[in-house]
Amino acid sequence: xxxxxxxxxxxxxxxxxxxxxNCTYSDRGSQSFFWYRQYSGKSPELIMFIYSNxxxxxxxxxxxxxxxxxxxxxxxxDSQPSDSATYLCAVGGPTDSWGKLQFGAGTQVVVxx
Amino acid sequence: DTEVTQxxxxxxxxxxxxxSLKCEQHMGHRAMYWYKQKAKKPPELMFVYSYEKxxxxxxxxxxxxxxxxxxxxxxxxxxxxxxxxSALYLCASSQAQGNQPQHFGDGTRLSIL
Numbered sequence: 001x002x003x004x005x006x007x008x009x010x011x012x013x014x015x016x017x018x019x020x021x022n023c024t025y026s027d028r029g030s031q032s033f034f035w036y037r038q039y040s041g042k043s044p045e046l047i048m049f050i051y052s053n054x055x056x057x058x059x060x061x062x063x064x065x066x067x068x069x070x071x072x073x074x075x076x077x078d079s080q081p082s083d084s085a086t087y088l089c090a091v092g093g094p095t096d097s098w099g100k101l102q103f104g105a106g107t108q109v110v111v112x113x
Numbered sequence: 114d115t116e117v118t119q120x121x122x123x124x125x126x127x128x129x130x131x132x133s134l135k136c137e138q139h140m141g142h143r144a145m146y147w148y149k150q151k152a153k154k155p156p157e158l159m160f161v162y163s164y165e166k167x168x169x170x171x172x173x174x175x176x177x178x179x180x181x182x183x184x185x186x187x188x189x190x191x192x193x194x195x196x197x198x199s200a201l202y203l204c205a206s207s208q209a210q211g212n213q214p215q216h217f218g219d220g221t222r223l224s225i226l
Contacts, residue, residue, distance in 0.1 A: 031212050043220045044156065049214045101215065
């Protein structure tokens with residue numbers, strides 16, 4: 001059973017602090033990794049994707065990938081109340097399952113003023 | 114606003130009705146997807162179209178019938194649905210069926226009476 005696991009939260013973060021979200025996956029053949037943000041009642045919005053080991057930064061967001069340890073993380077710097085949402089980790093499989101994303105259950109983030 | 118447009122935004126239908134959901138994208142993407150999302154759960158893949166051909170059917174009941182008339186359009190025809198089919202139906206697209214990021218539309222919130 002291929003699995004993607006996330007802490008469900010809620011993760012409470014003071015405004016201006018760094019939010020750190022983690023995601024582990026079981027399929028070693030996974031090749032692509034995505035973070036989506038989903039506000040309550042809305043659709044998922046792509047915020048980051050990463051394919052190679054290491055860090056990738058985009059504005060206040062940094063995605064980190066460690067394939068040897070099978071985890072991917074998302075850092076949100078200078079957290080704002082507008083960052084309060086559920087963050088979904090999604091993992092793309094190997095070639096024979098391209099197009100299929102395995103989603104984690106999501107981590108709810110609450111940024112408190 | 115997303116570049117994947119879904120209509121209608123809301124749909125209420127009886128169990129004997131026939132209706133269709135529509136999805137349109139003008140990003141030149143060649144892969145399109147249907148997902149179903151229940152409250153507080155991650156999206157579940159239903160169908161994948163690649164270059165207008167059905168590529169993946171995740172054992173979806175036949176009361177859901179997808180159609181891809183051209184590279185920009187994706188429909189989901191609904192017939193004889195059950196109350197448990199009430200959910201948010203999401204369309205997504207990506208450049209190709211592979212490791213590319215999938216971009217979601219706003220979704221259609223479907224309620225079955």
